[in-house]
Amino acid sequence: MSEMKRLAGEKAIEYVEDGMIVGVGTGSTVAYFIDALARIKDRIAGTVSSSEQSTARLRQHGIEVLDLNHAGALSLYVDGADECDPHKRLIKGGGAALTREKIIAEASQKFVCIVDPSKQVPVLGTFPLPVEVIPMARSLVAREIVAMTGGQPVWRDGVTTDNGNVILDVHNLSIVDPVTMERELNQIPGVVSVGLFARRPADVVIVGGQPPQVL
Numbered sequence: 571m572s573e574m575k576r577l578a579g580e581k582a583i584e585y586v587e588d589g590m591i592v593g594v595g596t597g598s599t600v601a602y603f604i605d606a607l608a609r610i611k612d613r614i615a616g617t618v619s620s621s622e623q624s625t626a627r628l629r630q631h632g633i634e635v636l637d638l639n640h641a642g643a644l645s646l647y648v649d650g651a652d653e654c655d656p657h658k659r660l661i662k663g664g665g666a667a668l669t670r671e672k673i674i675a676e677a678s679q680k681f682v683c684i685v686d687p688s689k690q691v692p693v694l695g696t697f698p699l700p701v702e703v704i705p706m707a708r709s710l711v712a713r714e715i716v717a718m719t720g721g722q723p724v725w726r727d728g729v730t731t732d733n734g735n736v737i738l739d740v741h742n743l744s745i746v747d748p749v750t751m752e753r754e755l756n757q758i759p760g761v762v763s764v765g766l767f768a769r770r771p772a773d774v775v776i777v778g779g780q781p782p783q784v785l
């Protein structure tokens with residue numbers, strides 16, 4: 571799959587225009603995008619990063635990383651996904667960076683999602699849904715998720731997010747109405763963010779292949 575990820579990551583470079591500040595996601599597919607971005611780094615004004623992991627890779631390449639508060643609204647955000655449905659709605663957060671990813675997606679005019687073909691699904695939910703939670707609310711939120719969805723939340727033991735929180739991965743969901751589920755899970759006190767990107771889906775999906783498919 572890494573070749574498919576590379577092809578998707580490199581295709582996304584076509585969306586980068588001179589002088590842009592580029593929003594950068596997190597994960598192994600995005601790593602290929604960052605490596606390709608390094609080749610044209612002198613043409614862009616900088617980046618906004620969604621994780622410490624991506625920030626480190628960007629800085630290794632000598633690419634400037636800016637604070638979103640200074641960058642303002644962004645023209646372009648490029649990120650991967652764990653699942654993608656035919657409406658470009660996504661599950662994200664396999665890399666635990668969902669909250670910052672969601673913030674940057676919201677701040678961006680165009681969200682280009684880069685995936686390998688294994689990420690395409692008819693209905694979201696086979697991949698366990700990541701939910702970022704304030705640590706003291708972990709058990710409370712888990713109980714409410716069971717009552718609300720019937721899914722099984724599993725604490726991602728040993729993982730602390732860049733924001734100092736924990737992740738619950740919710741198994742056994744079939745998410746037929748992702749917009750409603752995203753809204754309802756967001757209401758539970760203690761939930762920081764939900765790895766459903768349905769209210770603000772991707773605008774473009776690039777599926778890695780020979781040639782890459784642009785949806």
Ligand code: 5RP
Pocket residue numbers: 595596597598599600649650651652661662663664665666667668671
């Ligand atoms: C990180 C994410 C990633 O985009 C998602 O997990 C996909 O990762 P990869 O490109 O390594 O398959 O949401 O929080």
